[in-house]
Amino acid sequence: DSGVTQTPKHLITATGQRVTLRCSPRSGDLSVYWYQQSLDQGLQFLIQYYNGEERAKGNILERFSAQQFPDLHSELNLSSLELGDSALYFCASSEGLAGVFETQYFGPGTRLLVL
Amino acid sequence: SQQGEEDPQALSIQEGENATMNCSYKTSINNLQWYRQNSGRGLVHLILIRSNEREKHSGRLRVTLDTSKKSSSLLITASRAADTASYFCATDKANYGQNFVFGPGTRLSVLP
Numbered sequence A: 001d002s003g004v005t006q007t008p009k010h011l012i013t014a015t016g017q018r019v020t021l022r023c024s025p026r027s028g029d030l031s032v033y034w035y036q037q038s039l040d041q042g043l044q045f046l047i048q049y050y051n052g053e054e055r056a057k058g059n060i061l062e063r064f065s066a067q068q069f070p071d072l073h074s075e076l077n078l079s080s081l082e083l084g085d086s087a088l089y090f091c092a093s094s095e096g097l098a099g100v101f102e103t104q105y106f107g108p109g110t111r112l113l114v115l
Numbered sequence B: 001s002q003q004g005e006e007d008p009q010a011l012s013i014q015e016g017e018n019a020t021m022n023c024s025y026k027t028s029i030n031n032l033q034w035y036r037q038n039s040g041r042g043l044v045h046l047i048l049i050r051s052n053e054r055e056k057h058s059g060r061l062r063v064t065l066d067t068s069k070k071s072s073s074l075l076i077t078a079s080r081a082a083d084t085a086s087y088f089c090a091t092d093k094a095n096y097g098q099n100f101v102f103g104p105g106t107r108l109s110v111l112p
Helices: none
Strands: A004-008 A009-013 A019-024 A031-038 A042-049 A055-057 A065-070 A075-078 A087-094 A110-114 B004-007 B010-014 B019-025 B031-038 B043-050 B056-060 B063-066 B071-076 B085-091 B106-111
Touching: A004 A031, A004 A087, A019 A087, A019 A110, A019 B056, A031 A075, A042 A065, A042 A075, A065 A110, A075 A087, B004 B085, B019 B031, B019 B085, B019 B106, B031 B063, B031 B071, B043 B063, B043 B071, B071 B085
Parallel strands: A009 A110, B010 B106
Antiparallel strands: A004 A019, A019 A075, A031 A042, A031 A087, A042 A055, A065 A075, A087 A110, B004 B019, B019 B071, B031 B043, B031 B085, B056 B063, B063 B071, B085 B106
């Protein structure tokens, strides 16, 4: 158990809909990272937040947005969903802001299926 | 193509044998990490090796890094069925603030 929790575990929705994925980092970790894992794209970094502020952006679509709250939990919002958004979405956390120098602890993921 | 790419894509061995996976990358790095993922689950950190290190050990794991060849290898000795998983290398780019780029992974199957 990494100490990172994600809800929900599974999500089935229809195209055009909007969903929110939630992540609670390990106690004491200030950075949260979001990743998308699909069969064709592999594991793609989406975005990082550090202590409530956006720190780095990866391959995140404009239809997607995220935020980190004062209690450090984070939410990833996916809107106007398309079939291709079906994937595993992982949240990870680390102690500081320098993700490249730190171990990231991954949550169990949310499996999203868009029908 | 990707910053980090693992090779082979898939590997099947018998319990007790050693498994070697390789990772190649394209640009200079600060460090390289190896992660394991059991089917459909979150990634688990295995080992971090910094660009000024050449070899690190952790239990049955041995990681080497050759910055001149821009490659790393992960060796699992005396493999067990429980080692069956996908293994990913994650590299940064040697600019502060860049986040990890994960390769496509090597799928290891250890047969009892």
